Amino acid sequence: MCLSLLPHWEAQTDKGGLLRFQGKGKLFGRLLTQSHGGFLLERVAPQEWWSTRDLVRLEGRLLTFLRRADRLVKVLGELVDPDAVQDVLRRSVPEAVVEAVPHPRAGMELVACGPSAAPLKQACREWNASAPGPQRIRAVMETPIPLTVMGKLDRNRLRSQLSDHPEKLKGIYKKVIFRGYSSKESGPDGMKKYGGGEIP
Numbered sequence: 444m445c446l447s448l449l450p451h452w453e454a455q456t457d458k459g460g461l462l463r464f465q466g467k468g469k470l471f472g473r474l475l476t477q478s479h480g481g482f483l484l485e486r487v488a489p490q491e492w493w494s495t496r497d498l499v500r501l502e503g504r505l506l507t508f509l510r511r512a513d514r515l516v517k518v519l520g521e522l523v524d525p526d527a528v529q530d531v532l533r534r535s536v537p538e539a540v541v542e543a544v545p546h547p548r549a550g551m552e553l554v555a556c557g558p559s560a561a562p563l564k565q566a567c568r569e570w571n572a573s574a575p576g577p578q579r580i581r582a583v584m585e586t587p588i589p590l591t592v593m594g595k596l597d598r599n600r601l602r603s604q605l606s607d608h609p610e611k612l613k614g615i616y617k618k619v620i621f622r623g624y625s626s627k628e629s630g631p632d633g634m635k636k637y638g639g640g641e642i643p
Contacts, residue, residue, distance in 0.1 A: 445505055445506070445507045446505070446506045446507075446508070447504060447505060447506075448504040448505075448506060449466075451466045451467045451468060452464055452465075452466040452468070453465050453466055454499075454501060454506060455492075455501070456499060456501055457494070459498075459512070460498050460499065460500075460509075460512075461494065461495060461496065461497065461498060461499075461512060462494075462495045462497045462498075462499045462506070463492045463493065463494050463495070464492070464493055464495070465491060465492045465493065471486065471487065472484045472485055472486045472487055473485045473487060496511055496512050496513045497509075497510075497511060497512070498510050498511070498512045510526040510527075510530070511526065514526055514543075516543040516550075516551045517550050517551060518543070518546075518549055518550060518551050518552060518553065518577035518578075519549045519550065519576065519577045520550070521575075521577040523543070523551075523553065523577050523578050525541045525542060525543050525553060526541070528541045528553060528570065528574075528578055528580070529541035529555075531570055532555060532563075532566045532567065532570060532580075535562065535565075535566045535569075536557055536559075536562050536563050536566045538557045538558055538559075538588060539555055539556070539557045539563055539566065540555070540556045540557065540588055540596060540601065541553055541554070541555050541556075541580070542554055542555075542556060542598070542601060542602060542605060544605050544606075544612075546581075549577075552581045552582075553578070553579065553580050553581060554580065554581060554582045554583065554584060554605065554612060555567050555580045555582075555583045555584075556583070556584045556585075556586055556588065556601060556604075556605075557583070557585065557586075557588065558585065558586070558587050558588065559585065560583055560585035560613065563583045563585070564583055564613075564615050567580040567583060567615050568615060571615070580615065581614065581615070582612040582613055582614045582615060583612070583613055583615060584604070584605065584608075584611050584612050584613070585611070585613075586601075586604060586611065588601070589601055589604070
């Protein structure tokens, strides 16, 4: 989504591409949601420049939001960006959402959610064919994507669905292959870590 900056705002990005902004309408508080459904205004100290966790592209006064930068997870000891994988899946399945769920051995693993399983599985198989082991999608869940009252993805509700209904997660692999590593490394975790994997 591309936005045009209003005249009273100035924006820039840091070395990592994160958005910083300043202007007359600077933030002076945060509106927090309380457990009983009410709201609380939390005052914050003024700053010259406000730093965000939003990755953006700035072209003159046009700002394009790319994604949040704080969703990195560790899979088999490797840092993985679920949003980067999600961006690839959305080229063929625009409704796809990628989440990380706990795994007893890998730490976390990636799953894909969407309203239709068939195209989602196909997109995941295509991605998995060339993706490094930790970045592969392990399962899909066919489910309507929950939205907030503002029409944005409600990740908390989606995570609750994944946690409460693990039986709805459908694996997209049928058999495991090994590539001749030593017995110490040829288990599923070692295989995935070193680039082996499953085939559909």
